Amino acid sequence: MTDVPHHPAPGLLPLTGSFSPDDEAGMRLALDQALNAQLAGEVPVGAVLMRGQQVLATGYNRPITTHDPTAHAEIVALRHAAQLLQNYRLPECTLYVTLEPCAMCAMAMMHARIGRVVFATPDPKTGAAGSVLNLFALAQLNHHTALQGGLMAEPAAALLRQFFAERRAQHKARRDALRSLAAPAADLTSTLDASAIPAGESTELPADHPALEPPR
Numbered sequence: 001m002t003d004v005p006h007h008p009a010p011g012l013l014p015l016t017g018s019f020s021p022d023d024e025a026g027m028r029l030a031l032d033q034a035l036n037a038q039l040a041g042e043v044p045v046g047a048v049l050m051r052g053q054q055v056l057a058t059g060y061n062r063p064i065t066t067h068d069p070t071a072h073a074e075i076v077a078l079r080h081a082a083q084l085l086q087n088y089r090l091p092e093c094t095l096y097v098t099l100e101p102c103a104m105c106a107m108a109m110m111h112a113r114i115g116r117v118v119f120a121t122p123d124p125k126t127g128a129a130g131s132v133l134n135l136f137a138l139a140q141l142n143h144h145t146a147l148q149g150g151l152m153a154e155p156a157a158a159l160l161r162q163f164f165a166e167r168r169a170q171h172k173a174r175r176d177a178l179r180s181l182a183a184p185a186a187d188l189t190s191t192l193d194a195s196a197i198p199a200g201e202s203t204e205l206p207a208d209h210p211a212l213e214p215p216r
């Protein structure tokens, strides 16, 4: 895994602006969805699509359980809402998501003509709403979707930090268990193949990754 140097200029991320009680209600539901992802063993990210005060659809991150690299929380919610309304365009809707959208999700939102996107915590690794790049700011691509970030950033980031910390601890426990099996009898070590030791999945952020730090 290579780390792309990342030094966002302060103010590049749209972490300003005020949020309404409806926004807070929407993001609270998105956080509930993130918990669902966590219970399923997925990276805890949740999304909710609202039209006014009406919840149209919810989604949580589940690429591992569905064997689907596109099954990010936002895509899941967009698909449900488009099916419900029998329309792939969702212009009067606001999408709440607990993590800054990636490029795939940002473009899907623009294809759906989502009216507004509100995210909680930035994703310095793949964020396409100001962290790595800002697709929403490109006038050639985006004529429809307003963007705001930073709503309930701390609880959303805390869920991610806790998830990755627990996963690192589980990996370490498995490695330690394998080592303790191998240590007492040298003749057993030949039966242990290093490739059988579970390696971290490619989606895991390194321990010192900025996404695991409290948002600034």
Ligand SMILES: [Zn+2]
Pocket: 072, 074, 101, 102, 103, 104, 105, 106
């Ligand atoms: Zn995404």
